[in-house]
Amino acid sequence: MFDSLSGRMTGVFDRLRTRGALSEADVAEAMREVRLAMLDSDVALPVVKDFINRVRERAIGSEVLESISPGQAVAKIVNDALVEALGGAGAVPLNLNAAAPVPILMVGLQGSGKTTTAGKLGLRLGGLGSRERRRVLLASLDTQRPAAQLQLAQLAQRAGVASLAIVPGQTPVQIAERAMETGRREGYDVVILDTAGRLSIDEALMEEVRQIRAVTTPAETLLVVDAMTGQDAVNTARAFNEAVGVTGIVMTRMDGDARGGAALSMRHITGAPIKLTGSGEKLDALEDFHPERVAGRILGLGDLAGLVEKASDTLDQEESEKLALKMLRGKFDLDDYAGQIRQINKMGSISGILDMLPGMGQMKSQLAGRDLDTSVLKRHTAIISSMTKSERRTPDIIKASRKKRIAAGAGATVQEVNRLLKQFDDMSTMMKRINKLGAKGLMRQGLGALMPKGMMPQGGPGQRPPHRPH
Incomplete structure (x- = not known):
């Protein structure tokens, strides 16, 4: 819901964080951009005026302009002002303390x-x-x-x-x-x-x-x-x-x-x-x-707290643990992949999940074309359902004639079947690398060592030069 406002606000503070000392002119320019972003997002004018005045008053203080990380300090002030504008810290419960009913x-x-x-x-x-x-x-x-x-x-x-x-x-x-x-x-x-x-x-x-x-x-x-x-x-x-x-x-x-x-x-x-x-x-x-x-x-x-709550409320803990164990043992098949898709769908849209991960909101545009949409996942489930039991357990046997039959049964195209098999193959490769690297190797080489070529967007968190095993 807040994609437009979030994109513009994040851009403002990313620029502030890259600067050293801030002048009052820098703060004024940032507040102008925040004001325009809020107005474009349908925030009522009196609310915008009050918000900007409160932020500007705090942001031009000497403790901010002379701080070691002034950009971070201004971002903290804006965050606090946003929380205040939205109602203060913490959810407000319903009043159910009156006499029943x-x-x-x-x-x-x-x-x-x-x-x-x-x-x-x-x-x-x-x-x-x-x-x-x-x-x-x-x-x-x-x-x-x-x-x-x-x-x-x-x-x-x-x-x-x-x-x-x-x-x-x-x-x-x-x-x-x-x-x-x-x-x-x-x-x-x-x-x-x-x-x-x-x-x-x-x-x-x-x-x-x-x-x-x-x-x-x-x-x-x-x-x-x-x-x-x-x-x-x-x-x-x-x-x-x-x-x-x-x-x-x-x-x-x-x-x-x-x-x-x-x-x-x-x-x-x-x-x-x-x-x-x-x-x-x-x-x-x-x-x-x-x-x-x-x-x-x-x-x-x-919103990591919200993501943890959503996961604990919607995911089947026992099924998740069994799935994780199979993945780490390298015994992951298309039935397990379909089970993983069902778990993801329970949590809502992929973009909603990305919003709850720090720094990932900016990467949504880069990930938009990578078959992460929830509707695509549902289509993958339909394709897997059109396969025989042996095909789901051993995807390597799925050749041209089988792909045509599977596509016809799922109302999909052969190209979509190919994309599903490619994604499954990439995931299987990643699991094998985790198994091979172990915990210490994973910590040493980072996330980039696991990702098949082309899967990690440029500038993504934890990205490192490609790992080339000796």
């Missing part, structure tokens, strides 16, 4: 992903596999959109939580009252109230939400906004906050190609923290919002 009110415009987010939140708090194990009741108050109540009931069923029975003819306020009464009577811990949205902000919508809020007294009023809408998301947040008060924000479509400015503007505009983010259509694609991690990704510092 705790009401959570979901508000927002139509199309922002509000109903899907209600289902995701139900899964997170008490659904199948939930760590919190709360009893959750979902209730749709949307009598405007056709089938909205049925949609939420279906989401509740998928999540493994309860949904309020649909009674035709009731008003949103009556449904809200019935939901809270059901929650009290049947011992639910949390009641999630999904209100109706509109295509645009109007007084009728706001009055309806005010009435619902009055009869339910929610512990959380979560505004769901679509990150793809840019400045419109900021305007929506301001209007809802002024009308009904917002305690937290959920930003959806964080995996899209939005410029990211809305996220940077939300805290300043509403005073409410971004608490959760949605990054996909799957019900488990709801995550805590960590300002310091997002700031790190914007500045190209990565």
Whole structure:
């Protein structure tokens, strides 16, 4: 989501780091570029002004201009200011400390992903596999959109939580009252109230939400906004906050190609923290919002903590260990390669994973043409599925006639089959080199010693001259 802003910000600080002493003119030029980058990324003008003023005031101090690494010092100041603008260090948890049943009110415009987010939140708090194990009741108050109540009931069923029975003819306020009464009577811990949205902000919508809020007294009023809408998301947040008060924000479509400015503007505009983010259509694609991690990704510092969390939550530990052992023993076949692809797909897009690795955000353009796209990996799975068991175990037997049959079975081309086999061969070569070098040799010669010729982009981390064995 932050690719454009991240690329420009990283470029600014890379140039600063290469300089020795910095003058006030150097800082002013850097701040001008940061200002333009933020404006181009749809950050609200008042937010940009406040951000630049705070950074400039700290950056022109003598402790920065006279420091040993002034470029690094300015980058640190910008990082701290970004964290502050995004809401401060650490995720802000939902307020679930009120007397049960705790009401959570979901508000927002139509199309922002509000109903899907209600289902995701139900899964997170008490659904199948939930760590919190709360009893959750979902209730749709949307009598405007056709089938909205049925949609939420279906989401509740998928999540493994309860949904309020649909009674035709009731008003949103009556449904809200019935939901809270059901929650009290049947011992639910949390009641999630999904209100109706509109295509645009109007007084009728706001009055309806005010009435619902009055009869339910929610512990959380979560505004769901679509990150793809840019400045419109900021305007929506301001209007809802002024009308009904917002305690937290959920930003959806964080995996899209939005410029990211809305996220940077939300805290300043509403005073409410971004608490959760949605990054996909799957019900488990709801995550805590960590300002310091997002700031790190914007500045190209990565998010290793987030990557470790994602891996521990999504990867099958036992399968990963078996796969690693087979690879190190040199017994890696195409069945194992397909298993590795399944593991990667669980973690999301390749570009998203690269964003979380320090310094790798800048390399995405270099890696773009190297068959690392998730859709390509899925295509590889289809090709492998079209092979016989003996072909998957012994890829060397796959010659021209077999390639044609495999390609036809997978709806692919022979060229795609060749690319898959070449990548598998490169990976097998790398595993054999690891086995041969051992831990000490690997540490001595670096990553470049493992990579087949042409696989490591120029200027990549850890690159060394090609290793030529004696």
